[in-house]
Amino acid sequence: MSTLYVDRRGAAIDLEGDTIVVRVDGQREGTAPLRVLERVVVRGAAQIGTRLVSRLTERGIGLTLLPGRASAPASVLAPAKGDAALRLAQLELLQDPRRRAALSTDLVRTKLAHQARLLRKAVAAHQKAGLDSTRMIHSIEALDRASAKLSTDMPAQSRDTLRGIEGAAAAAYFAGLTQLFAPDLGFTTRNRRPPRDPVNVCLSLGYTILHHRAVQAIASVGLDASIGFYHDLASGRDSLACDLAETLRPLVDNAAISLFREGTLEVQNFTLSRTACRMSKPARTRFYRAFEDHMAEADISLDRVTKAFVAELRHTSETRRLSDDGRP
Structure with a gap:
């Protein structure tokens, strides 16, 4: 455990x-x-x-x-590790438009790649079973077009441009994702606050748990979760956790697919109304147990990415210090 x-x-x-x-x-x-x-x-x-x-x-x-x-x-969280230099490096990054654009472009590129990978695996399984996968193929094509705008041999995009690309890609992705759930679940689009169908209930709960795993992973290496690079600073927002969790959300999506496909969760485990949907307590117990089985990859990724981000911040700060020391 x-x-x-x-x-x-x-x-x-x-x-x-x-x-x-x-x-x-x-x-x-x-x-x-x-x-x-x-x-x-x-x-x-x-x-x-x-x-x-x-x-x-x-x-x-x-x-x-x-x-x-x-x-x-x-x-x-545990008390901060006290490495003020790391937080200063995060603030320096926040004020460097070029570096923010490069990191943000890489983040969105990675997220789209993970979404496309999930749908490609689903298409292969559908075609093997003789099932129609036309809508998912269209979604993959839309994701590929979006990714082409973020090619590594092209200049980094502004964050406003990235948000437009990401938003259009998200609409295409969820149009394909809906094809992986039974029609009686009523999953036709992403909705939240409150979620209005069983699939969105699982996605919202899973995304929330993933987000707080990211908060804890960030704190464990001495970073400040409130200072991100793609998501802007906002009161009460863990912007860096939002950044890091973005690329891992397809792992939650895949967990939801498995939970319903394998019968761990069924439509009768949810109470539906015109404005909201709720999961029963016994179903939540099964959700937690099965969800953990899918989160090992997320934990490994968060550990790797947070440590790599710390190393990048330290390297950039040291390079800037040496440059300043050598300035006439």
């Missing part, structure tokens, strides 16, 4: 020795030793002991809070 999910209304979560204990109505419901955990995710109304929160931050174990529709999700 690397992630502990607690999704019980009224749960009381505390620490006994080096073990997390979950109680509901005073009854012991489960335990998890700290030594096997990388993160804890708590959904809904719950009580969390301060000793536990302190121990989690000491051990570098991320705590994600998903309080529900009334409040925004949050991450509780």
